[in-house]
Structures are given as C-alpha cells and as structure tokens.
Amino acid sequence: MSLKLPEDRTLVIPLLGAPGVQLSDTTLRENLTDWEVQFNTIRLMVEKFQPDGIFPFMDLTVEAEALGLEIYFPEFENPSVKNHRVKTEVDLKAIRSRYKGLSGRMPVFIKVVENIAKNFHIIKGAYAIGPFTLAGELMGVSELCMNVILNPGLAHNFIEFSTYVIKDYVKALLDAGAETVAILEPSAVMLSPDQFEEFSGRYFSYLAEELKAPLILHICGNSTHLLKKMSNTGAAGLSLDSPVNLREASKIVPGNVALIGNLDPVRIFLQSTPEQVAKATMDLLGQMEGIKNFILSSGCDLPIGTPLQNIEVFVKAGRKREI
Amino acid sequence: MVILEEISEALIVGNAKKVRDLVDQALKEGANPKAILNKALIPAMNVVGEKFKKCEYFIPEVLVAARAMNAGMDLIKPLLTQTGATYAGKVGIGTVRGDIHDIGKNLVAIMLEGAGFQIIDLGVNVTPEKFVEVAKNEGVDIVAMSALLTTTMVAMRDVINALKEAGIRERVKVMIGGAPVTQRYADEIGADGYAPDAASAVEKAKQLIGRN
Numbered sequence: 001m002s003l004k005l006p007e008d009r010t011l012v013i014p015l016l017g018a019p020g021v022q023l024s025d026t027t028l029r030e031n032l033t034d035w036e037v038q039f040n041t042i043r044l045m046v047e048k049f050q051p052d053g054i055f056p057f058m059d060l061t062v063e064a065e066a067l068g069l070e071i072y073f074p075e076f077e078n079p080s081v082k083n084h085r086v087k088t089e090v091d092l093k094a095i096r097s098r099y100k101g102l103s104g105r106m107p108v109f110i111k112v113v114e115n116i117a118k119n120f121h122i123i124k125g126a127y128a129i130g131p132f133t134l135a136g137e138l139m140g141v142s143e144l145c146m147n148v149i150l151n152p153g154l155a156h157n158f159i160e161f162s163t164y165v166i167k168d169y170v171k172a173l174l175d176a177g178a179e180t181v182a183i184l185e186p187s188a189v190m191l192s193p194d195q196f197e198e199f200s201g202r203y204f205s206y207l208a209e210e211l212k213a214p215l216i217l218h219i220c221g222n223s224t225h226l227l228k229k230m231s232n233t234g235a236a237g238l239s240l241d242s243p244v245n246l247r248e249a250s251k252i253v254p255g256n257v258a259l260i261g262n263l264d265p266v267r268i269f270l271q272s273t274p275e276q277v278a279k280a281t282m283d284l285l286g287q288m289e290g291i292k293n294f295i296l297s298s299g300c301d302l303p304i305g306t307p308l309q310n311i312e313v314f315v316k317a318g319r320k321r322e323i
Numbered sequence: 324m325v326i327l328e329e330i331s332e333a334l335i336v337g338n339a340k341k342v343r344d345l346v347d348q349a350l351k352e353g354a355n356p357k358a359i360l361n362k363a364l365i366p367a368m369n370v371v372g373e374k375f376k377k378c379e380y381f382i383p384e385v386l387v388a389a390r391a392m393n394a395g396m397d398l399i400k401p402l403l404t405q406t407g408a409t410y411a412g413k414v415g416i417g418t419v420r421g422d423i424h425d426i427g428k429n430l431v432a433i434m435l436e437g438a439g440f441q442i443i444d445l446g447v448n449v450t451p452e453k454f455v456e457v458a459k460n461e462g463v464d465i466v467a468m469s470a471l472l473t474t475t476m477v478a479m480r481d482v483i484n485a486l487k488e489a490g491i492r493e494r495v496k497v498m499i500g501g502a503p504v505t506q507r508y509a510d511e512i513g514a515d516g517y518a519p520d521a522a523s524a525v526e527k528a529k530q531l532i533g534r535n
Contacts, residue, residue, distance in 0.1 A: 080423055142426050145383040146390065149337065190382035190426070221502050225378060243502075266473035266503070303474045 001214040003123075003180060003236045003258050010285070011295045012318035013053035013123065013260070014269075014311055015239075018078075018304035020045040020057075028304060029075045032059050035111035042112065046120055048308070049315050053123030056112045058301040059105075060184060063129045063165055064137040066104035067095055076304070084140035089157065095138070096161055106169055110176045117177020125216075126178035128170045130185025131207075132200040134162035141187050148195055155199060163203045167210060174213050182216040182239055183207065189221040193229045201233045208234040216260065220300050227252045242267075242299035246284070250291045259291065262299040263314065269298060269306045274313040281317035324354065327363040330395065334367035335374075337387030339394040346395040356402040364395050365437050372434070372522030382426060385521075389433045396436065410441040412532040415457040416467040417445030418501075419478035424471035427501055430521040431467065438525045440465075451478070451485035458486060458495050464532055467524075470501040479504075480512040496531040500524060 005011060020041040021028055031038040038057055046054055061071045061079045070082040086095055102110070113126045129137075135158040136144045147155040170181050188200040208215045214236030219226065222243035230238050230253075237258030240249060246262055253259055263269065268280045281296070288294045296318045302311070326349045333341035349359055371388040374380035380388075414435055418428050425447045436442045443461055445453055449468075458466050466486070470476040479499050486492040496515040499508075509517035516531050518524035 077421060141424075142386055142429070145426070146386050148383045149387050192381040192383075195381065195383060264473070266476070270474075300473075 001208070001212065001236055002256050003214050003216075005258060005293065005295070007292075010288075010318065011052040011123070012297075012315050013051050013055075013125075013295055014049070014298045014314060015055060015058065015265075015301045016042075016045050016049065016051065016311070017055070017057040017301055019302050019306040019308060019311060021304060022308055023048060027075045028057075028077065029073060029079075031057055032073075032079065033105060033108060035108045035115070038108070038112050039115045042116065043119065046122070049311050051122065051315060053125055054116060054120060055125040055127055055182065056109050056116070058127055058184070059109070060129055060133070060137075060186075062105050062109060063134050063162075063169060066099075066102070066106050066169075067138070067165065068098055069137065081137045084136075084138060084143070086138040086158075087140075087143065089154065092138075092158060092161060099165065101168055102172055106172070110172050113173050113176040113178050124177055124179050126170075126173040126176075126181045127184055128166050128173065128181055129162075130183045130188065130200060130217075131159045131163040131166060131203040132191075133185050133187040134166065135159045136187045138162070141190075144187070145190055148191070148199055152198075159199060159203055163206060167207055170207060170211055170213075170215075174211060180214045180216055180236065182218045182237075184218050186218075186220040188226070189219050189223050191226070193226055196226050197229045197232075201229050204233045204235065208236075216258070218300075224249070231257055237295070239297065240299065244299075246294070247287045247291075250288070250294070253293070255293050258293050258295050259288075260295040260297045262297065265298045265300050265302050265306070269310050269314070270303045272310065274307075274309050277310045277313045278317045281314050282320075285318065324349070324358075324362075326352070326354070327359065330359065330363035331367035331370070334364060334388055334391045334395065335370050337384060337391050339387075339391040342391045343394040343398065346398050350398065350402070356399045359395070360399055360403070360437065360439075364392055364399075368392050368434060368437055369522060372520065376520065376522070385430060386426065389430055392433060392437060396433075411439040411529065412464040413441045413443065413462060414465045414467050414528065415443045415445060415454065415461060415463040416469070417449035417454065418447045418469045418471075419475055419482065420448060420450050421478060422470045422472055422475035422501075423447045425469075427471065427521070428467075428469040431469065431500065431518075431524045434521045434525050435467075435528055438529070440528060451482045454482045455485045455489045455491070458491055459489060463495060465496045465498055465528055467498045467500075467528075469499070470504060473503040476501065476503050476508070479508075479514065483513055498524065498527060498531065 024041040216237040218239035242264035
C-alpha cells in the first residue's frame with residue numbers, strides 16, 4: 001500500500017517529539033510515561049508549527065520494556081535497554097511464555113495516537129521498532145550480528161518472535177487511528193544488502209502484507225547500500241537519515257515509494273542559526289526539484305534542545321515552494 | 324611459515340576455532356608469539372579492514388573476524404607479557420556519556436590491542452570525569468572516544484574541556500570516531516585525531532604517539 005501524496009505541493013513533516021517539552025514545560029520522561037502529557041505537548045507543537053503530519057514521541061524501548069527487559073530511564077534523556085540477557089533458545093522460550101500481548105507503556109502510545117486521530121486533520125503517524133533492532137535489544141546487537149553468520153537459525157527465531165510482538169503493537173496503533181506506522185530499524189544499517197533482505201527486509205514485508213497498511217521503513221545512518229533492497233520490501237515510504245544523498249536515492253527508489261528526509265537533526269536543526277536552517281531547507285528542496293514522491297523531513301528524530309525557531313523556519317521554508 | 328598463512332586465512336573468514344587451534348599448534352612447534360601476532364593476526368585483521376572499506380565485508384563479518392582474532396590473542400597475550408614485550412602506548416577508550424553503542428569502540432580496541440597498544444576499556448556511557456580520572460591516574464597516552472549518535476557526539480567536547488580543567492590536556496592525545504563524527508568536527512572541538520574506521524584508527528594512534 002502506498003501513501004497518498006498531494007500532486008501540487010511537497011509535504012513538510014519534521015520528526016517532532018522531544019523538542020516539544022520546551023512548549024509544555026514538561027520532562028521527556030513525563031511525556032513518555034503519561035499519554036495526557038504527551039498528547040498535550042504534541043497538540044502545542046501541531047498548533048505552533050503546523051506540519052502536514054504528526055507522529056508521537058520516538059521511543060525505542062517501548063517494545064523491549066513490554067517484554068520485561070530492564071530499562072534505564074533518566075528524567076531528561078531518552079531511555080535505553082539496560083542489558084541484553086536473552087541469549088539462547090531457552091531464554092527466548094521463557095520470554096515468549098511470559099509475553100501476554102500489549103503491555104508496559106504500549107497503551108500510553110496507543111492512547112496518544114487515538115487522540116491525535118480524533119483531534120487533527122493532518123497525516124497521523126505512529127512508530128514501532130523494527131524486528132532486527134528489537135531482536136538486538138534482546139540478545140545484544142553484536143551477538144545478533146555475529147549470529148547472522150554463526151547461527152542464522154537462532155537469529156531468525158529471535159527476529160521472528162520480535163516480528164510477532166511488533167505486529168500486535170502496530171495493529172493496535174492502526175486500530176487507534178494511525179494512517180501509517182514508521183518501523184524504526186536502526187540496527188539494520190550494519191548489515192550487507194543480502195543480510196538485510198534475509199534478517200530484516202523480509203520480516204518488514206511480512207508486517208506490511210499482514211497488516212495491509214502503508215508502513216514506512218526508517219533506518220538511521222548511511223543506508224545507501226541498502227536502498228534497492230529497502231525499496232523491495234513493500235514499504236510505502238523510506239525515511240532516510242542525513243548521510244544519504246536523497247537525489248541519488250530517488251534514482252533507485254521507485255516513484256510509488258515516498259522518499260522522506262533528510263535534514264541533519266544535529267548539525268542543522270540543533271546547532272545552526274535560523275538563517276542556516278532556511279538555507280539548508282531551500283537547498284534540499286532545490287536538490288529534490290521535480291521529485292514527486294518526496295516528503296520534506298528531518299533525517300531522524302529531532303533532539304530535545306532543538307531551538308523551536310529552527311523548526312518554525314524549516315516548515316516555513318518548506319512551504320514556500322510548489323512543485 | 325605456512326601455518327602463519329593458514330592462521331591469517333582462518334581469521335579472515337572468521338573461523339575462531341581454527342585460529343585458536345592453529346595458534347596453539349604454531350606455539351607448540353616453537354613459533355615466536357610476536358611473529359604470530361605481527362605476521363598472521365595483524366595482517367589478517369588489516370585485510371578484514373580493507374574488505375570493510377571496499378564494502379566486501381559488513382559489520383557482521385568484521386565482528387566474527389574480531390572474535391577469531393581474540394581467540395588467537397587469548398593464547399598469545401600471556402606469552403607476550405612474559406617475554407616483557409613493550410607496549411606501543413596506553414589507550415583509555417570508551418563511548419561517551421549517553422551513548423551505549425559499543426561495536427565500533429570494541430573493534431577499535433581490538434585493532435589497537437593487536438597493534439601492540441595497552442588498552443584500558445572504560446566501556447559505554449563514560450562520563451567526562453571518568454575519562455579524566457583514567458588519563459590522570461593510569462598515565463594513558465591517548466584518550467579515545469566513540470559516539471554513534473549525533474546527539475551524544477556533543478559530549479566529546481565536554482571531555483576535552485574536562486581534561487583542560489584538570490590541567491592534563493597537554494599530557495594526552497585525544498582521538499575521536501563514530502558514524503556521525505568527521506575530521507571537521509574533530510578540528511572544531513580541538514581533538515588531536517579522527518579516524519573513519521578501526522584500521523585507520525591504528526594508523527592514527529601510531530601517528531599521534533610518534534608526535535609525543
């Protein structure tokens with residue numbers, strides 16, 4: 001399934017989230033644990049920045065936490081998985097038998113999406129972790145990478161279970177009103193194209209087919225070597241990070257797959273002046289001239305300290321232009 | 324020696340068991356541990372680094388090769404210390420505060436160790452205070468920092484400032500690396516060296532020590 005894009009203009013959808021705490025005077029942790037706090041922050045951001053689409057806060061620990069993994073959860077920074085102790089088939093079996101479906105903070109994000117769907121008339125998105133990345137959180141990403149070669153059967157069992165957990169969660173997010181779900185698969189950037197296809201891409205394809213929804217595939221870092229395989233997953237859109245040359249990517253990615261990106265979240269959004277942000281935005285738009293499947297966005301989630309003015313300037317600069 | 328070539332070949336394809344067995348055999352046959360290191364393990368790991376640069380290898384292959392290297396090093400390391408081999412230099416290495424991604428850091432540590440450096444691995448999410456402490460008390464020649472995230476990369480500057488405040492910035496060289504890090508960023512924050520990958524990190528470390 002593909003995303004419906006307007007013919008006459010480029011959509012502007014920065015990956016908002018953490019910077020919003022400046023508007024709602026809340027902590028990151030409060031937003032990630034309380035749906036009312038998060039939805040209020042999102043509402044303030046939508047009102048202030050007027051983007052063409054909105055996603056909840058990005059949080060790569062929601063699914064791992066639902067599986068009972070211990071999370072390091074500071075007040076003002078992103079949480080992370082503390083340790084990776086699920087190593088063997090026996091460990092996996094124990095996790096599998098304990099898993100009871102939606103749990104942990106999944107309901108927080110489902111509720112946020114429900115409210116986004118009810119209240120806004122822009123594109124409504126949601127996030128879920130990718131199967132390879134979740135398997136890496138269980139086993140440890142180094143071990144998972146090594147098992148891709150040394151014990152592919154074990155790697156597949158972990159990834160397959162992760163896919164099953166993700167499917168439940170994505171289904172709930174879609175039922176809550178998300179029109180698209182971006183699958184966040186940062187760890188896959190380490191794989192070769194063939195490894196990606198076997199250990200990540202085909203599980204993504206399974207999700208897209210089973211859920212019959214337009215899913216976006218997001219991989220952080222330089223995913224240029226994976227673009228062809230990523231395009232073949234059935235993804236409705238590819239959300240690409242700032243090291244990827246989007247113009248070059250558009251030669252590889254077919255026109256029915258949205259190309260989403262990719263202004264540098266740190267060097268541009270966080271560390272540049274509003275004038276520099278405007279220039280970088282115009283430069284990217286110029287570079288992507290005539291490419292109809294392009295959605296203007298940030299390369300990745302915006303950091304918490306991003307100056308709000310930079311986000312405003314980005315959306316404004318993005319709007320100035322018509323295809 | 325034919326066996327050194329076999330060790331190299333086994334390492335390049337990541338066969339840890341074969342590397343261990345062959346190193347063991349070579350030692351029993353009287354091979355010099357230093358020769359095994361310098362003529363088999365290090366050149367093989369350099370080949371792996373080259374293949375990575377050329378996109379013939381990706382992270383999984385490199386990790387499996389590094390594991391094979393470790394299997395050989397485990398047998399050789401005690402012998403090297405016994406023979407009183409001197410270190411090329413001492414490196415305190417870790418990922419910066421807020422960053423728990425250690426694959427790159429681990430690869431650099433393995434390569435540096437293979438190249439004869441003594442490694443103090445500080446692990447992940449290392450605070451500036453910890454970097455300073457190790458620089459002060461352990462007499463390291465190089466402080467090496469890694470970050471995968473653009474958001475955590477900024478902590479590198481804090482470490483350099485903390486070294487300055489502690490009055491020991493001139494005593495150590497600072498090396499940085501990681502996916503979002505560039506030479507430009509290194510210059511900007513006043514780091515002494517940047518390396519884009521693990522193999523280049525070894526060259527950079529040698530170069531920095533030479534300047535000391």
